[in-house]
Amino acid sequence: MHPSLKLLPLALAMTVAGSALAQQVVKIGHVSPVSGPNAHLGKDNENAARMAIDELTAKGFTINGQKVKFQLLAEDDGSDPKQGTAVAQKLVDARVNGIVGHLNSGTTVPASKIYHDAGLVQISPATTAPQYTKQGFPGAFRVVANDAKLGGTLGKYAVETLKVKNIAVIDDRTTYGQGVATEFVKGAKGPGVRIVGKEFTSATATDYAAILTSIRAKKPDMVFFGGMDSVAGPMLKQMKSLGIKAIFMGGDGMCTEALGRLAGNALDDRQVICAEAGGVKGAQEQVMTDFRTRFKQKTGLDVQLYAPYVYDSVMVMATAMQNAKSAEPAKYLPELKKIRYEGVTGTIQFDQFGDIQNGALTLFTYKGGKRSRIDVIR
Known part of the structure; x- marks a missing residue:
């Protein structure tokens, strides 16, 4: 006591x-x-x-x-x-x-x-x-x-809904980035669909000119990025400066409110399509x-x-x-x-x-630099 x-x-x-x-x-x-x-x-x-x-x-x-x-x-x-x-x-x-x-x-x-x-x-x-x-x-x-669902669903959406044919893939060499990119490629199957390039960067890189120049020469309809918003934002800026007008798609790591700030005026309306793990609708x-x-x-x-x-x-x-x-x-x-x-x-x-x-997934695009929900799917 x-x-x-x-x-x-x-x-x-x-x-x-x-x-x-x-x-x-x-x-x-x-x-x-x-x-x-x-x-x-x-x-x-x-x-x-x-x-x-x-x-x-x-x-x-x-x-x-x-x-x-x-x-x-x-x-x-x-x-x-x-x-x-x-x-x-x-x-x-x-x-x-x-x-x-x-x-x-x-x-x-x-x-x-x-x-x-x-x-x-x-x-x-x-x-x-x-x-x-x-x-x-x-x-x-x-x-x-998980990435198997997220990446695979994005791949399917790219082919079946967006009707893209030529796709370039970039990842940041992290467990997450490589994983979601791999699952995206598995899901992006369809007649005439081609993965025209696979490139990689790092989670701390700031210059992507070399890989983006290589990708530009292959004239992709879409660039898929496996990584976080801190890289995706600057990458969008460099894509714009190089004249790459492809759809930019990625997973939840880049699908943030901050992406608009990080990309600045390089974020064109509806250019980005991304998915966030989770999501709700209805009540x-x-x-x-x-x-x-x-x-x-x-x-x-x-x-x-x-x-x-x-x-x-x-x-x-x-x-x-x-x-x-x-x-x-x-x-x-x-x-x-x-x-x-x-x-x-x-x-x-x-x-x-x-x-x-x-598990649910929420698909987003961006308008006026702000995230705009497309749909919640399971």
């Missing part, structure tokens, strides 16, 4: 001691790049995780009848695999109860083994590389559709609108991309703990596997691999 409790009457001392024991501390680890070229997306994620943690604590969330004090242990992986594994081990050593993250496939996949070896549950709100959930780690989950749109409003009120910032999925990841993990009456990963993991949760992003259920069931 704490020495100060000895000064109290026995009944009161027991009440004070009991109330101290009644509040359980649950640590949620969160990892995203809050430095480097993807910092705007990483900060978006971290802000959403803090918002979810604050809301859970404020409403007096309980596990097995005990009030819970949630703590967010946030780390920066800088979109770098080595930094990602280092902070993963740091969170394991801190004895967190679960992980929400990472953003990039290139950091999520190597970090996932560290979490698996430690017996931790990990929910990624953004990782789309198929290999993440194909490793056989029972505690690995994601709440967005669910109002739920998402309400979330965006609350997010802006709390942070002073607009949602960039993955914030709603981070928020839902935290809520799904907390709900599984509540259902299991325990924050121990081994005890709440079975509840996570069978969960059906109605979140901001829609219904969340996982298949046998830990992938989101019936």
Whole structure:
């Protein structure tokens, strides 16, 4: 007993001691790049995780009848695999109860083994590389559709709806960029369709003149880019300066509100077609609108991309703990596997691999530098 409790009457001392024991501390680890070229997306994620943690604590969330004090242990992986594994081990050593993250496939996949070896549950709100959930780690989950669906759907849309014939493909040599480009090529099949060039750059490159000049000579109808908005924006500028007027298509990494700012006046109306993993329509749109409003009120910032999925990841993990009456990963993991949760992003259920069931994709274009939704498809 704490020495100060000895000064109290026995009944009161027991009440004070009991109330101290009644509040359980649950640590949620969160990892995203809050430095480097993807910092705007990483900060978006971290802000959403803090918002979810604050809301859970404020409403007096309980596990097995005990009030819970949630703590967010946030780390920066800088979109770098080595930094990602280092902070993963740091969170394991801190004895967190679960992980929400990472953003990039290139950091999520190597970090996932560290979490698996430690017996931790990990929910990624953004990782789309198929290999993440194909490793056989029972505690690995994601709440967005993977690259096989995203890239393949874009390939099919390019051929069947946009009727393109000559396609050039560029990727940034990251796990994500290569993965989504590979799946796009698999989906872009049809009579007379040709992949006229395959080029690559890096996630930190700023000059694409050589590869774009090579592509220009092949007169593509479309350029597909596997990578992030920080590269896609400047690439669009250089495409315009070289007179390349092809449709520019890519996945969720470049499909952000920031692309308009990064591309500037090089972003012609309807030139860009991209897809974001996830999306809602119908009655669910109002739920998402309400979330965006609350997010802006709390942070002073607009949602960039993955914030709603981070928020839902935290809520799904907390709900599984509540259902299991325990924050121990081994005890709440079975509840996570069978969960059906109605979140901001829609219904969340996982298949046998830990992938989101019936994951949605949202197709976008840009008008006046702003994103404009085309459709939500499943």
